[in-house]
Amino acid sequence: MVGKALETLFIKIWVIVKLNLFFWLFSCCGLLIAGIGPALKTVNELFIRHEFDYKEITLKEGWSLFKQNFNRGNLLFYAAIVVILLLAYNLFLSVQIQGLAFLMIDFLLVFAMIYGIVTYQYTLLLDSYYEIGLKNLLKLAFISTLSNFTNLLKIAIGISLILFVTWNFKGLILFGTVSMIQIWSFTATKSWRQTIDQRLELHA
Structure with a gap:
């Protein structure tokens, strides 16, 4: 029993x-x-396809997916980066001004940045999980993020904890941080994807 658990x-x-x-x-x-961008999307697709079946996760398949995901992966990644940088710049300006109103704005901007990061995680997962156009993908990602605040918190807290552990163990940057974030996002949104599948079946 212990041997199986360790394996x-x-x-x-x-x-x-x-x-x-x-x-x-x-x-x-x-x-x-x-x-x-395409590397993040490729890691997502490999895990979604094979999960923890390590023998099926091959470099050959990964390279093929990377080439397929090159344009779309970069588009999604840099769209998210632009939005987050704009929010970060506004936050930088806002924190320099004192006052209750600006303190509330600071909190809103921080929440918007967290929301943007979680929405990006949803776009990666949903784009890897379903065959869907870009416009509908973005709509579904926004709906998914707003529809379940618990999942948003789970992803945000999970990413924060992984980054905190990484800060204390820098080797994880090379050996675990990115993949752990993607796997955690996949795990945290499992119930929502099942809900989407059920609704798709009803409308099939």
Whole structure:
């Protein structure tokens, strides 16, 4: 019993490490600037397809997905980056002004940044999980984020904890941080994806 539990644990750790190394490899193939977005999308798709079946997660399939995801992955990534940077710049300006009204604005901007990050995670997951057009993908991602505040909190808190642990153990940047964030987002939104599947079946 203990041996089986340890085997399962080691398999999960190996999948996390493997996906994270794939992420950095593919990101470097795009010279980081053009590689991070499609690499994130590729890691999502590999995990969604195979979960913890580590033998099925191959470099060959990952490279094929990376090439397929190149344009769309970059589009989604940089759209999210632009929105978050705009919010961050406004937050930078706002915190320099004192007053209750601006304090409330600060909180709203921080929440908007968190919302933007979680929405981006939803776009990655939904785009990897369903065959869907870009316009409908963005609509579904916004609806998904707003429809279940608990899931939003779960993703946000999970990402924060992973980043906190990474801050204390820098080696995770290479071996686990990115893949853990993607796997956690996948796990946290499982109930919502099941709800979407049920609604799609009703309208099929």
